Amino acid sequence: DAGVIQSPRHEVTEMGQEVTLRCKPISGHNSLFWYRQTMMRGLELLIYFNNNVPIDDSGMPEDRFSAKMPNASFSTLKIQPSEPRDSAVYFCASSLRQNTEAFFGQGTRLTVV
């Protein structure tokens, strides 16, 4: 298996623009997580899905952030409009079932200028 695949690896965008981050989880995994990592706040759980259904989105910082999982093999995290403080590394991770270890993608480094 190729592991969790995220795209793009790097994204530089101007403030106010829409940004879409993409994730392909490991085939057969039922849970999917979106995390944000910054120096100041560490690893923050933004949202997680179980069987394509959002279970907890309490970590999503603002209404500017939205996440979807239209099927078991694809998820997106969208920021609209983006702001400089959104600059961070965004990780997607998936796990086989509840309480098992999560496998992470390579992350997307987002820079909003």
Added chain:
Amino acid sequence: AQTVTQSQPEMSVQEAETVTLSCTYDTSESDYYLFWYKQPPSRQMILVIRQEAYKQQNATENRFSVNFQKAAKSFSLKISDSQLGDAAMYFCAHSTASKLTFGTGTRLQVTL
């Protein structure tokens, strides 16, 4: 709410020596898992070791082992025979009902 605390922002160890990284957690759940992840400069998150809460025996993976104290809600990581490649950020994580929560991390330096 579950929390994970890593009280050591940075640690240093000499090559071939042993180091222990600390982690405490807080949860009201009885069924949960604990993990240590390693993040080298490449930023890839790599699973180091896992522990099921219902197991009394401490998990071991080669040079990595844990000291799991359930009553104290403590989960430390011991790295034996440290190698230069062990230098990284180490994150403790707690999982329950699919929610995986991380600590703030400990940066480990390995010196010659």
